[in-house]
Amino acid sequence: MTDTAPWITYRPELTVLDCTIRDGGLMNDSRFTDDQVKRVYDACIEAGLDFMEIGYKNSLEQFPKAQYGPWRHTYEEDIRRVVGDHSPEQTGLKLAAMADAGGKSDWQKQIIPKNDSVLDYIRVATYAHQISEAADMVRHAHEMGYMTCLNIMAISIVQDAEIDQVLDIAKDLPLDAVVVVDSFGNLYREQIDTLVRKYAKAVEGKGIEVGIHAHNNQQLAFANTIEAIILGSNRVDATLLGLGRGAGNCPMELLIGFLRNPKFELKPILSVIEDTILPLKEQFDWGPSIPYQLTGQMNRHPRGAMAWRASETPDDYTGFYDQVMADV
Amino acid sequence: MTDTAPWITYRPELTVLDCTIRDGGLMNDSRFTDDQVKRVYDACIEAGLDFMEIGYKNSLEQFPKAQYGPWRHTYEEDIRRVVGDHSPEQTGLKLAAMADAGGKSDWQKQIIPKNDSVLDYIRVATYAHQISEAADMVRHAHEMGYMTCLNIMAISIVQDAEIDQVLDIAKDLPLDAVVVVDSFGNLYREQIDTLVRKYAKAVEGKGIEVGIHAHNNQQLAFANTIEAIILGSNRVDATLLGLGRGAGNCPMELLIGFLRNPKFELKPILSVIEDTILPLKEQFDWGPSIPYQLTGQMNRHPRGAMAWRASETPDDYTGFYDQVMADV
Incomplete structure (x- = not known):
């Protein structure tokens, strides 16, 4: 049907991050049970995923324990209770947490030395205007020994010149990846193209990958995700059954069904959706409407x-x- | 964000066809009530749509009245009962019906002279291997005075050389449009690109438009539809709330929310979904799963x-x- 068919091969350097528990936490104040988190964790390993983002690393003062579950703060003891003696080497899975800029995270205190943590990866989420604090957070996390990532949120409402400015700062940070985040589920394919190309150009030669994090308001989350992949994005976010606030995220099952790296397995994804995620539909409204x-x-x-x-x-x-x- | 932003303007020659009742008929044996069909008809007019496909023009022998509702045969008296003295000039809406090749339609008998019909448009649906009968059907409908269209179904399982052969026949038929039909909801964006370009090249200079008809198995129906539009498709199919067999179709509400021709109105689409389509969810399972x-x-x-x-x-x-x- 076509001269080339790149979608039947794969890029080994493409990694997948499950952010079901982290992003889904915006739906239920991060009140997932230990059993639910453990089930997702096990499924991520069985499915061959690269990263699981297990929660937010946000401030106890702003998100008090009386109102928010443990996955809003993601303390070591909470993670350990679920993952035990987690080993990235043995499981192939690295654990990530997200810290919000804008004073929402007490990162100086809570992002402890990597040697004392079960986490491998700190993702910093920032709005464009918070980039200075976000840059400090990235540097701190890097100094503590973590892989780091910058998620620039709500990019569809940021002016072009401001995006350039943020990327100009990002390119000199010690980052594994900078992520195109369509928080409002607003972007069409051509806009994704423009952004992914802009990000890639900005960080060219810096060893920083471009990521994609899409929301499903227009049923475009999966389409925009594979578009970014086609253009070279090697850091891809998705959630089980698209679980996430509002219209939800790029569905992991569609993504894993699309990717051709034999290390990924679809069946464990379907299994955890069946027994753990689908039942949540009775409690929460998410997905396109x-x-x-x-x-x-x-x-x-x-x-x-x-x-x-x-x-x-x-x-x-x-x-x-x-x-x-x-x-x- | 980008150098050009074609999605904020529009092409006046792009037309939209609602096939809710026709394609949705595969879900309920075309047993929509007159009230439901009338409500959809009124909404199509209020929303400024160009075509409403009101049913199949298929054979009474193969689809007996005891088992199938009136919209499987779409006789004049049934349509008239719903649309009364329909005037395409006054309403801006033309009525279409679909006839299946493969011996499913008694088209010689049932496709009567246009002067005696309230229909304006006959769409012929064919699998690639049925193209010879389909070509006869197109010629007959044209001779009877109708606009005609060829929907080549299940294109994702047809070999490249066969597609070329079909298009080579189609290009010499008296057609308004030839439609890329992803019956299985299988195609990715790059495959849509290849097909739309192939169709456009095959009918170049013939005054035949390229259409798109997408299914939503991978939540790609809307994405693939706007991709075809970007590449120049001017005949676009969609259904209300994506109503249709299985995963359903490209949702009309997403499409009309995307198109920028001020003649299209979204609110009447939302209104008919609310009062007529959404309640069907209690009876039928459709949409991505x-x-x-x-x-x-x-x-x-x-x-x-x-x-x-x-x-x-x-x-x-x-x-x-x-x-x-x-x-x-």
């Missing part, structure tokens, strides 16, 4: 759609449409 | 997944995975 489409296409934070979906009229689509359009 | 992903990614007809979804264990994903893999 019309309110999330509307905030995505209008390039807005999903919070309005989340409130609508949690209201007594979640399927009053015209009502939400009127509300969104009244704000234009 | 893991069994449909698996048949899509394995490039198979969705019938196995449909049977699984209709069984007592619709969410036994690993069980269906084992079944699919046992067939490889």
Whole structure:
């Protein structure tokens, strides 16, 4: 059907990160049970995934224990309780945690020396205007001995010149990867292309990979993820059954079904979805629906759609449409 | 963010066809009520759509009235009962019906002169190997006075040389459009590119447009549809809330939210989804789910997944995975 068919081979350097527990924590205040986290952890190993992001490394003051589960702070004792004597060498899986810039993380205190931690990878999430603190966080995590990554969030509302500025700072940081994050699920394929190419050019020759983190407001999370992969992104985020706040994320099952590296196994992914993730649908509303489409296409934070979906009229689509359009 | 942003303008020659009732008929044996069809018809007009495909023009012998609703045969009296004195000039909406090749349609008898019909557009659906009959059907419909279209189904399992052969016949037919049909929801963006370019080249200079008809097994129906549009497809199929057999179709609401021609209105689409389409979810299972992903990614007809979804264990994903893999 075509002259070349690159999708039937693979790039060994492409790695997959499961962020079900971390990003899904925005849905349930990070209140996953130990059993749920353990089940996801085991499935990540069985499926041959490279990274599991097990939670946020955020501040106890801003996210008090009375309101948030353990995976908002991801202390060593909590992780150890689930993963025991985790060995990245034996399992092939490295553990990651995400620290938010903007004063949300007490990173100076909580990002301890790697030698004392079961974590391997610290991902720093930042809005463009918080890049100075984020840069300090990356340097600190690197000095503590971790692999590091910079997730520049809500990129669809950042001006071009500002993206350039952020990337100009990022390129000189000790990073494993810089990630295109479409927080609002707004971007179309051509925009993904432009961004991935821009990021790749900015970090060229620096040994920094480009990553992709997509949301599913327009049912484009998987499409945009494989588009980024086609363009050379080697750091890919996804979640089981697309679990995540609002419209959710790129579904891991679609991604693993697409990737051709024989080290990845789809069946363990299907298994954990069946016994652990699908039952959560009874408690939480996530995945594509019309309110999330509307905030995505209008390039807005999903919070309005989340409130609508949690209201007594979640399927009053015209009502939400009127509300969104009244704000234009 | 990018040098050009073609997605904020529009091509006036791009037309949208709603095939909710026609393609959705594969889900419920074309047993939509007159009220449902009327509601969809009204919404198509209010939304500014160009075509509504109101049913199949298939054979009474093969699809007896005892088993199939009126929209499997789409007789004039049935359409008239719903649309009354329909005027394409006043409403901006043309009515279409689909006739299947392969002996499924008694087209010589049932495709009557356009002057006696409320239909404007006959779409002929064919598998590649049925192209000779399909060509006769197209010529007949054209002679009767209709606009005509050729939907070449299940294109993901047709060999390249056969596609060329079919297009070589199609290019000399009196067609408005020839449509890339991804019946199995198998194709990735790069494959859509190859096909759309191939079709466009084959019919170049013939005044025949290229269309796109996508299924949503991999949550790629919308992505693949906008990809075809980017490459110049001017005939686009979608259904309300993606209604359709199995994983369903490209969702109309996403498409209309994407298109920038001010003649299209999203709100009437949301309204009919709310009051007429969403309630059908209680009766029918459609839309992306893991069994449909698996048949899509394995490039198979969705019938196995449909049977699984209709069984007592619709969410036994690993069980269906084992079944699919046992067939490889």
